[in-house]
Amino acid sequence: MLWTELDRMGSFIDPWRSLERLNRAAAGLVPAAAPEFPAVNVWADGDSAMVTAELPGIDPKAVDISLTGKSVTLRASRQPDDAKDGESYHRRERWYGQFSRTIDLPYVIDAAKVDARFSRGVLHLTLPRAEEEKPKKIAIKTE
């Protein structure tokens, strides 16, 4: 009984829950909309978030990542290979163009500790929570 109560309390203060709720609400407003390029996944633990995005064929050096407070913006572009004379496309399904994607997190990001890795066309962005933002434990003294 106590544990279920605690669990409910825990989920109440969990900022990720509110992010989920927000996203669900947003999804409800725009039904059946596919995500913008690039699609992102957000992984979370208590003190940090990991954003992954599939960016195949994009030079990692050309990806621009900027941080402002609680949000992170990814910007890059992918150039098309135009068919020359005597060449013709049978299929052209891959995505081309410029993109800019902003992801809002429920806390202030510690810009100094952000880590970005790119491997096999997948971007992994670790976004730790700022130290001063972390919840503090308060010990109760007994007299």
Place this chain on the structure above:
Amino acid sequence: MAEIKEVSKKEAGTPQGAERTRPQKVYTPDVDILERKDDIVVTADLPGVDEKNLDITLEKNMLTIYGRVEADSLRMHRLAYSEYGVGDYQRTFTLSDEVDKDRIQATMKNGVLRLVLPKAEGAKTRKILVSAEAEA
């Protein structure tokens, strides 16, 4: 301003009644197929596929690309928000031209496969010159 491009991954189908042995999602990668004078270039987006986990087979004129994705183990993290699924990639094409199987080249860079399929000598298009005969 950049136009908004919507993306969603499509799951690859299986033959009717057949199931996959690995209980994982399999997606259809986006491809570009460019025909040039002497070869056909297949470009496929395979994010997360390592060159070691990529199988390309050509049987008769059926070209199959299968890329296995090793999921990152993020045990400490839980998925808070998801827009795309992680899974393998598979796609099969039938090639109309005879391809020189010994000279196929495949390269992987930043999660993009580039497959150059040279046309066999006999399949290359020959241009036939039409000469005008002098009218009588």
